[in-house]
Amino acid sequence: MPGDQTMNSIKSVLDDTSLTGTTVTVAGWVRTFRNDRFIALNDGSTILNLQCVIDQEQVDAATRARFTTSAAVKCTGELVASQGSGQRVEMKVTSVEVLGDSDATKYPIQPKKHSLEFLRENAHLRFRTNTYSAIFRMRHQVSFGIHEYFDHEGYNYFHSPIITASDAEGAGEMFRVSVLDPKTPPLNDAGDVNFKEDFFGAESRLTVSGQLQAELAALALGKVYTFGPTFRAENSNTTRHLAEFWMIEPEAAFMDLKGDMDLAEGLCKHLIARVLKNSMDDLVFLDARLKEEEATKPQAQRSEMGLIERLQFVLANPFERITYDDAINILLRSKPYQKKQFQFPVEWGIDLQSEHERYLVEKHFKKPVIVTGYPAKIKAFYMRTNAPGDFGYSEKGKTVAAMDVLFPGIGEIIGGSQREERLDVLEARMKEMNVPADELDWYLDTRRFGTVPHAGFGLGLERFVLFVTGMGNIRDVIPFPRTPGSAEF
Ligand code: 4AD
């Protein structure tokens, strides 16, 4: 029980050698019960199970019949050196109590390999499997590591709002928040819905980014970061998009694009180092899972490195930093381009598609790549316009001080930029891109009063968790995925 000082976590029982030979109590859920004698017990503190050996003289048959998969039991006994291989210690059970039965004829998740699709349909129970418990322990490690990194770097955790009236990315992919009756909404003189009568007195939506608010804070506190849920009504049913995802957005005054790239690379490496240190048992399991999955694929689609090896490699090597011009030139010279194997066209001005990003990362450089200096046309209004001499400036057309971090197997994992701090340039660009300046007057005040160069980025938490767990579908790394057509549980 929480607060039960006499109970040990299975992790501590397995790790702490001083407990061997003593009597301890553990509680968890039965994974398997073999030979009417051996309970493999898991309490979620580690992917490893504790083998609890039942003395048949002491535990009657009726009780033994209740040790079904996922039944909750509490065992007390002596920890002894294990006879079997695979574990250091096991428990010689002296007393056992069933805390919660699990009817074996009804429990959907049996001790066998289920498909990820099946487990996604049973998402409320999937945390009880090795794969998902490992993923969600690692998601915790990554989340905690994010706070640890920014706190260490002097950043303040800043809570940007979830409900907002502004479209930070200018992409118009927002969910409306309203209390108006959809059947009989109040109308204005023009016959449109009158949002003045709505809860907030104006049309309101769920945020697509906390960046604009983070900029206000950065120009006062110096360094801030947000970390919260983000919502996008983009109808892309891919393995890398969610309608509700978590984003981390640092923003720092007096930082330029180079500082932004250094911060992004530093964050990624800190998080990788942290999971290699704290999540090794989970990583060993997920590494083996990935190898098994890849063995079913054709040779050409298999990755050259295993999961742990890949994490160590990314940690040990500097990210490649190239301009958008470089990227386009590399793609134009590439085999898949020459053999017409890319689905999307390649020419200066395009937004890089996932197939292009993955070619650069997986085939050409074979490591994470940071691309800077994208065409202004395809990027958000707040990015700083490049001039001759700026990193990422191009003769081919107007570019901005954007940077995208591309990762193997995923593509874009981070999007960021140095911000346009010059009021006149920013206003001209907003006009050009039809961004309503009157609605963002509060934002423009930062450029009117004490404006300074500043920069930031957004990291998609789930995309990063995909990378460190080696999973292939973003729906598997968020507890309850929200995607087009699905908001179950
Ligand atoms: O590149 P994005 O759209 O950048 C921004 O929102 C900026 N305001 C960030 C900033 O500069 N402060 O999104 C940032 C990251 C992407 O690189 C991606 O990892 C993730 O957020 N992301 C998504 N993740 C899951 N599902 C989606 N629909 C996502 N859209 C973006």
Ligand code: MG
């Ligand atoms: Mg982006």
